[in-house]
Amino acid sequence: MISPRTLRNLRSELSRSLLAKLGIAILAVILFTALFAPLLAPHDPTNQNLDNANIPPLGFTATENQTSSEMVDGEVQIVEEEVVVNTTTAHPLGTDSLGRDVLSRTMFGARTSLLVGLFGTSIAVVLGVTVGITAGYYGGRIDDALMRFADVMLAFPSLVLAIALIGLWGQASLRIPDPLVAFGIASSEMPETIVLPGTVIVVVALVNWVWFARVARGEALSVRDQEYVKAARSMGGSDLHVILRHVLPNSLTPILVLATIQIAAIILLESSLSFLGFSGAQLSWGFDIAQGRQYLSSSWWIATVPGLAIVAAVVGINLIGDWLRDALDPGIEGQGGAP
Amino acid sequence: MTDPLVTVDGLEKYYYENDTLLDRLTGAEPEAVRAVDGVSFDVREGETLGVVGESGCGKSTLAETLMRLREPTGGSVTFDGDPVFELAGDDMDAFRRRAQVMFQDPFSSLDPRMTAGEIITEPLAIHGVGTGAERRERAETLLEEVGLSAEQIDRYPHEFSGGQRQRIGFARALAIDPEFIVLDEPVSALDVSVQAQVLNLLADMQAERDLTYLFIAHDLSVVRHISDRVAVMYLGEIVEIGPTEEIFENPQHPYTKALLESVPRADTDERDRTVETIRGDVPSPRNPPSGCSFRTRCPELIQPPWLDLPQAAFREIGEFRTRIENGDIDVDLRWEGVGDPDREDRAAFVDSLYEEAFDTGLPAEEEETVREAIRALADGDRETAAATLRERYRSPCEAIDPALPAGDHPSACLLNEQPEDVETAREEWEADHDAPKAGAASE
Numbered sequence: 001m002i003s004p005r006t007l008r009n010l011r012s013e014l015s016r017s018l019l020a021k022l023g024i025a026i027l028a029v030i031l032f033t034a035l036f037a038p039l040l041a042p043h044d045p046t047n048q049n050l051d052n053a054n055i056p057p058l059g060f061t062a063t064e065n066q067t068s069s070e071m072v073d074g075e076v077q078i079v080e081e082e083v084v085v086n087t088t089t090a091h092p093l094g095t096d097s098l099g100r101d102v103l104s105r106t107m108f109g110a111r112t113s114l115l116v117g118l119f120g121t122s123i124a125v126v127l128g129v130t131v132g133i134t135a136g137y138y139g140g141r142i143d144d145a146l147m148r149f150a151d152v153m154l155a156f157p158s159l160v161l162a163i164a165l166i167g168l169w170g171q172a173s174l175r176i177p178d179p180l181v182a183f184g185i186a187s188s189e190m191p192e193t194i195v196l197p198g199t200v201i202v203v204v205a206l207v208n209w210v211w212f213a214r215v216a217r218g219e220a221l222s223v224r225d226q227e228y229v230k231a232a233r234s235m236g237g238s239d240l241h242v243i244l245r246h247v248l249p250n251s252l253t254p255i256l257v258l259a260t261i262q263i264a265a266i267i268l269l270e271s272s273l274s275f276l277g278f279s280g281a282q283l284s285w286g287f288d289i290a291q292g293r294q295y296l297s298s299s300w301w302i303a304t305v306p307g308l309a310i311v312a313a314v315v316g317i318n319l320i321g322d323w324l325r326d327a328l329d330p331g332i333e334g335q336g337g338a339p
Numbered sequence: 340m341t342d343p344l345v346t347v348d349g350l351e352k353y354y355y356e357n358d359t360l361l362d363r364l365t366g367a368e369p370e371a372v373r374a375v376d377g378v379s380f381d382v383r384e385g386e387t388l389g390v391v392g393e394s395g396c397g398k399s400t401l402a403e404t405l406m407r408l409r410e411p412t413g414g415s416v417t418f419d420g421d422p423v424f425e426l427a428g429d430d431m432d433a434f435r436r437r438a439q440v441m442f443q444d445p446f447s448s449l450d451p452r453m454t455a456g457e458i459i460t461e462p463l464a465i466h467g468v469g470t471g472a473e474r475r476e477r478a479e480t481l482l483e484e485v486g487l488s489a490e491q492i493d494r495y496p497h498e499f500s501g502g503q504r505q506r507i508g509f510a511r512a513l514a515i516d517p518e519f520i521v522l523d524e525p526v527s528a529l530d531v532s533v534q535a536q537v538l539n540l541l542a543d544m545q546a547e548r549d550l551t552y553l554f555i556a557h558d559l560s561v562v563r564h565i566s567d568r569v570a571v572m573y574l575g576e577i578v579e580i581g582p583t584e585e586i587f588e589n590p591q592h593p594y595t596k597a598l599l600e601s602v603p604r605a606d607t608d609e610r611d612r613t614v615e616t617i618r619g620d621v622p623s624p625r626n627p628p629s630g631c632s633f634r635t636r637c638p639e640l641i642q643p644p645w646l647d648l649p650q651a652a653f654r655e656i657g658e659f660r661t662r663i664e665n666g667d668i669d670v671d672l673r674w675e676g677v678g679d680p681d682r683e684d685r686a687a688f689v690d691s692l693y694e695e696a697f698d699t700g701l702p703a704e705e706e707e708t709v710r711e712a713i714r715a716l717a718d719g720d721r722e723t724a725a726a727t728l729r730e731r732y733r734s735p736c737e738a739i740d741p742a743l744p745a746g747d748h749p750s751a752c753l754l755n756e757q758p759e760d761v762e763t764a765r766e767e768w769e770a771d772h773d774a775p776k777a778g779a780a781s782e
Contacts, residue, residue, distance in 0.1 A: 227448035228458075231511070234406050235462040236435025245461075249452045 006328065013327035020326075023319025030313050034110040038178060038186030041104035042090070045283060046191060049099035054299045057094040057102075096288070096302045097295055105288055106309050111194055112284035113313065116201055116270040117263040123205035124266075125259055128212025129248070135213070136220025137239070137247055147217060150210045158207040158269060163278055165203045171280035173197045191283070197270075200279045204266045215258050219251030226250075253325055260321030264314035271310070285310050343381035344419055344519055344551050345405070350378045351413030352397075352404045356625070373624045374400040376575035377414065379743070382519070387545065387552040389566030389583070391559060391598070395621055397575040398555045399443075402523045405553070406440055418519070436466055439512040443524035445504035449496040455482065455507050456492035462515040481510040485540060502533035506540065513544065521553045526561060538565055559602055563587055571595045574632040575624055581748030591750035593639040631753065634736040641735050641753055644769055652699050653732070656709065659696045660728040663712070663721060668692070670719055688717040705731075733772065739764050 014020050033040060069076050093103040135146040153161075175193040180186040223229060224247060232242050271286015273279040281287055285306035292302025352375040374397045382388045392398050403409045405416050407423055416423040418434055426434050439462070442448035449458050459481055460474040469477065479489035485506040496504055505525060512520050522541065526534040542565060545552060556562045562569055563583055570580040571594065579592040590596045597617045619636045622628055628635050642653055662668050674680075677687045692713050693706075701709065708731055715724040741751040744758045753765060 226450075227442040227444050228450040230403070230408055231440065231442060231448055231508075232461065232465070234408055234435070234438075234440040235465050235511075235515070236432055237461075237465045241465060245453075246450050250450065 010324075010327045013323060017323055017326070019319050020323030023316045023323060026312055026316030027320060030110055030114065030309075030316065033107050034114050036180070037104075037107040037111060038180045038190040041101070041107045041190065042092070043101035043104045044189045044191065045100060045104040045108045047100060047189075049095070051099065052091065052095050053097055053099040054295070054302075055091050055095040055099075056299070057301050057305075058089060058092045060094075060301075093305050094299070094301045096291060097299065102288075102301060102305050105283065106285065106306050108191070108283050109285040109288055109306055110309065110313075112197065112281050113267045113270060113286070113310070115194075115196055116204060116284075117267045117313075119196075119201045120204035120208070120266045120270075121259055121263045123201065124209040124262065125212050125255065127205065128209035128214075129216045129251075129255060131209070132213035132216025132218075133220045133243060133247055133251065136217035137224050137243055139221070139224075143217070146213070150213045153206075153210045154214075159272055162203045162207050162269065162273060163276070165206060166199055166273070166278050169199050169203075171197075171278070172199045173280055195281060195283065197279055197281050200270055200273060200281070203273075204269050207269065208262055208266060211258060211262060212255060215254050216251055219254060220247050223247045223250045253328060256324050256328070257321050260317045263317050264310075267310060267313065342384045343417075344384040345382040345553070346417040347381070347405060347414070348379050348417070349414035350375055350401065350404060350411055350416060352400050352409060353412045370625055373575050373627060375404060375411075376624075376627070378572075378575070378577050379414075380570055380577060380580055382551055382553055383568075384551055385549055386567040387554050387565055389554045389556065389562035389569040390572055391556055391562050391569060392572035393621055394557060395624075396572045397624070398557075398572055399523055401572070402440065402521045402553065402555055406438060406521055407434075408440075432466070436462075436515050437517050438519040438521070439515070439517040440521045440523060441505075441508050441512045441525050443527060445501040445508070445528055446496075448508050449504055451496055454493050454495055455487075455499070458496070458507055459510045459514050462511065466515060468515065477514065478510075481513060482507075484513075484544075485510045486536075500533075502529050502537060505529065505537055509537075509540065509544070513548070516548075517550070519551045519553070521555070523555050524557070525554075527556060527558060534561065541565060559587075559598060571598065574621060574627055576632060576751065577743060578633065578752070579748075579750035580743065581750075585748050591748065591755050592633075592752045593637050593754070594633045595750070597636075597638060628737070630735075630737040630739050631741050631751075633752075634734065637736065639754060643731075643733055643735070643772065645773075646732070648702070648705065649699065652701055652705070655697055655699060656701075656705070656728065656732050657734070659709070660725065660732060662696075663716065663725045663728065666721065668716065670716060670721075674717075682717070685714055685717045689713045692716070735765055735768055738768050 014024075069078050071077070091101050091103070093101075093106070095101055096105070131146050131150065135143040174196040176196055178186075178190070178192060178194050181188060181190050181192050224242075226246075229242055229246050232246055237245070267285070270279060270281070270284060271289055274281050274284050274287035275290030275293075279287075288306040289303045289310075292299070292304070292306070295302050351373075354372040354374060355369040356372060376397075378401060380388070390398050390401065400409065404411050405423075407416075407426075411424060418438060421430060421434065423434060453461070456475055456478045459478040463469055463474045463477065468474070475492070479492055482489050482492060487503060487506055487510075491499075496507070499507065505528075509525070525541070526537050529537060538561065541552070544550060552565075554562065554565055566583045568581060569583050569586045570577045571586070571592065572578070573594050579586065579590070579595045581591075586595060587599065590599055594617075601617065617636050617638075622632070622635055631637070634640060638650065638654075640650070640653060640657065642648060646653070648656075673688060673692060674682050677684060677691055679687065682688075689710050693710060697709070700706075708727065712724040712727040715721075715727060735753055739753060739761060741753050742758050742761050743749045743751045744756055746756075749756075753761070757765070
């Protein structure tokens, strides 16, 4: 499917665009971190140590408001003490309220977020594009039936729908042994399994496929009236040939752009589910943000570090989406209004 | 040369509007749009049949229906003895190989995501002809044949000019060695200089490969250049068909004459020629005129036997009648214009409307009939007014639908030779309608 020509386009676009390089660099770092988290993380991300709770990141000081009450002249008086917590190099990004290392948690959290984002989006794309292109290409009653169903799906608030589906199916998740730990490459103190939140992946895909279906349908509708589609049919091309050779490739660009946005949306949806305790994941950026949210005024880093990780992932993925869009669209200028 | 390769018989393609679920629920009648309304012709082996007509007359729909890219609503097409609309499986496959289409738009007819080579070899790939390397070789040969270079095989469409793209489109149509190519306005989007090059290419390839063309265009000079025979289409029907020279030198149908008349010529006499263009717009195919579809714009409308008016006068009366029938004349507003709130001064009303509607002087008899009708209108009796005019100024063109007779150069016009059933209908019509008394029809 990928021709040498396409590869050449990707390369030349990459050499032109600084942002594309940046996006690839960011995503490479995140992927590398997620893959080798057990080797890179300084601590077991699940290890609690209440003595070291709420340590700020290296180089930062934190004021911890400890409130105590005293009886002065028969009245209760509230006294606030400022406690300056010293920083230690053992926890470069600090610790959370249970004394777990934030850096390690963020590194491992990348695994969950990326797994859900990538798998969830992939399933949503396949499902949505299949439905959308079928509806758009055939039109008529097939279109009516499929798109009305899609509209009904769209009418549900996604989070509510996701919670309902999880409630229906339970929190099935797959625990895959982490090869780095299993083969003794990484320290045995690290978690032994990678949690693949199966239900969450399926649910976020079911909640998000409609967007792809709508975009794909719109593209298919406009592409199917192009003369090259008529030409292909006049040569005897089957529906399958026309769809795979013409409709799909010419519909793909906006779907690609949408996919990058949706990866971000899905990562956020996963965090929402984790925050509400529905995903079952205990080691994800969203879960950590939820945990840190209540300490935002005193220990800002607990939520901020995984939050920045999400921002970085989303920006990186979007930059890559832009690069792909520019590279895979030969000659926007010469298309005479055709998308 | 004389065997028909393609025979089109009574081909019809109607579209239906008001046919959505909501319309069915509210009980709206589906409305037929007659894009192609009973078209019959032959394309002989090795010839080029040109099809001309204004935009919207159904030329492209004809091409696409003929190629079974749209399902017809009636009629048949025979390709080399096989009924095209009944083909299936391998036979359909064979038809798809033997007949190809070249499209109008150099931009949208080539997939922007495919290279020239991929585009040209697509029909070969669809039909599984040759290996990848063989196809590529074939594409290179074809590129050279259509006047491009083999090195351009890996370029994308946007890297070519409009004329070059049409050459690629033509190479694609040639790739699988067809016998018949439908050329759907292949040069109308190109510059004039490029048009000539592409037309020459088409002609050269036809001679070289014994191709049969159905050439669709709206430009008469282009059609004249390339066609052996020409069919003139108007509102979904063929109104005249014949050998190119005869059509151009001796047009029979008023529409053809008017079309030829409207072509500017490079001639010094041209400055003084008053170009008699066709009046008005093409009527909507949703609601085509009764009888002859061209009658609303025809400069040679036939008068009933009892009349012999100048054509301009007859047309003026006809247009006035249409205005009354359609209720386009606002009687109340007119009375206000006359300035008589009691509506008693009928003479003033009649004078004002008559003078507005008629530039040419009518013979006294006809003027009286028209005034009679206006008097009825002044009283608010639109029906009588219309009937008065209808009685006396009816034309056989509005009652009888002309048809194409057999022959080498037939035309669908009552002025010319018509098939027997049309002639009979006309005689019956003339027998049915006696001349009403002038100026006294409404009494």
